[in-house]
Amino acid sequence: MRLRAVIFDVDGTLVDSQADILAAMSAAFEAEGIKPPSRDEVLGIVGLSLDVAIPMLAPQSDHAACTRMVQGYKDAYTNLRLLQGADVSSPLYAGAREALARLKEQDEILLGVATGKSRRGLDKLIEAHGLAKTFLTQQVADDHPSKPNPSMLLQAMHELGVEARDMVMIGDTSFDMDMARAAGVHFIAVSWGYHETSRLAGADVVIEDFAQLDGALDLIWSKAND
Incomplete structure (x- = not known):
């Protein structure tokens, strides 16, 4: 066979999972005092690893800021999943x-x-x-x-x-x-x-x-x- x-x-x-992706990305950017990217911009990078995607969305930010935003995204996404359950949020x-x-x-x-x-x-x-x-x-x-x-x-x-x-x-x-x-x-x-x-x-x-x-x-x- x-x-x-x-x-x-x-x-x-x-x-x-787009609702949680968009919300988590907004939270990560806002924590750095940066205007969050648009829906189309965020969905356009879905599929890339975060350490690649976030610098693309925030080209003006240095490595340290991008690293914080990566972790901020992960934390926000985890909290959203805990609030609703992964079967509901995704x-x-x-x-x-x-x-x-x-x-x-x-x-x-x-x-x-x-x-x-x-x-x-x-x-x-x-x-x-x-x-x-x-x-x-x-x-x-x-x-x-x-x-x-x-x-x-x-x-x-x-x-x-x-x-x-x-x-x-x-x-x-x-x-x-x-x-x-x-x-x-x-x-x-x-x-x-x-x-x-x-x-x-x-x-x-x-x-x-x-x-x-x-x-x-x-x-x-x-x-x-x-």
Whole structure:
């Protein structure tokens, strides 16, 4: 049996965490006395590691200030999650749970995540949504350079024992797409996330909802076998 891997981004792909992301970023900037970036600016960097994203949003700030804002963001995000619970503050998108369950039932498909979240943040999210036994590989920002560096996907390949041609990355941002391309793996873009689909023109397939995921994967696998 030929094993295949399906790797998901998290924020903007599996869960809608934008309310907490925007609130935490505003809190981090306000603590430094800096005007917070706009919604579009913040969502435009979702997927990058915080130590890369915040200097992009605050180019006028020095390293020390950016370091404080990184920690301020983490603290604010944690507090927001504690107030509401991760399942409420970062709800799964419609159809996500069902799609994961369908894929998990197929013995030849191995599931994973590659996310800009920290290990702590991902663990809390997985626990809140009852997905503890879903992902066989979990790549997080603590252990890798920021997307679009391909390190996360290369490590996932190593852990799962699959080749690049047998892996599909699913994400909502150009950072996910560029990471997939750098790793030599297929890429499915989702239209409901944080980057406009115009920025995802290089995707193998763009899907409008999770009901289309199975067909998109079948299309990619069939082409890979040609």
